[in-house]
Amino acid sequence: MAPSDSPSSLRQVPLVELRDVSCGYGERVILESVNLKLQRGKVLALIGTSGGGKTTVLRLLGRQLQPFKGQVLFDGQDLAPLGGDQLYAVRRRMGMLFQFGALFTDLSVFENVAFPLREHTQLPEAMIRDLVLMKLNAVGLRGARDLMPSEVSGGMARRVALARAIALDPDLVLYDEPFAGLDPISLGVAARLIRDLNDALGLTSIIVSHDLHETFAIADEVAMIANGRVVAQGTPDELRHSEDPLVKQFVGAHADGPVRFHQPAAPVMQDFGLEARA
């Protein structure tokens, strides 16, 4: 085995890497020259202004979107040339939890979690049952297996969605606004669960969220995306103490700063027709 192929050096390959990626929709450029690396076992929070391109990063990773330029690598493998079976195999290694969890309303809690196992594997029923109950147990909802989604609370539904996202034992879990609409207690529980599952199951997680308090509490690293670029990346503490005006405005939740509260507009006096009268 060549030295560069040794298992220890292979472990150094980031699970996720964006190399100088530019991308967008149609002609419109959303992300420009973005570089990002995430090592296995870590929890990365993607934060930033609305419409800045956080969800777009998740779409690149799931290869729902191809970059105009640069490379998106998963476990060292460039996603761009993958087709058919190879892409399917890579996607199987990713779990996704999108806003509000979106459970199948006509399937029970059990069947919601069983769904990816039935879709992607040929496992016998007894094994599916054990795997589903293990995942439900991990999120504290083994006892809710027979309930329908309409019978569980928003916080519970999010936990069912989490169990479903990890049903296939993914390497990477992508969370898009996993806390949206949750009360502070459920939000804290969901955040803690994401961290605990990440560590207990050896996952790697990327969370897009506007809930800075909760994400900073569980993330190893935070990347802030604004104006199509990663403007800051570091530990939660590093971002909290950043002197960068944009990071300070965002993390400190100040209305005004480099991101203006007011859209550029004509002077107030002019808009209200007060100039002539003054």
Ligand SMILES: Nc1ncnc2c1ncn2[C@@H]1O[C@H](COP(=O)(O)OP(=O)(O)OP(=O)(O)O)[C@@H](O)[C@H]1O
């Ligand atoms: N399918 C699409 N077609 C065209 N434009 C899109 C599409 N999806 C997103 N956009 C645009 O790309 C930009 C980035 O969107 P994205 O959803 O990645 O932002 P975000 O940072 O996740 O925002 P938010 O925090 O509000 O969810 C936005 O201006 C959005 O309008």
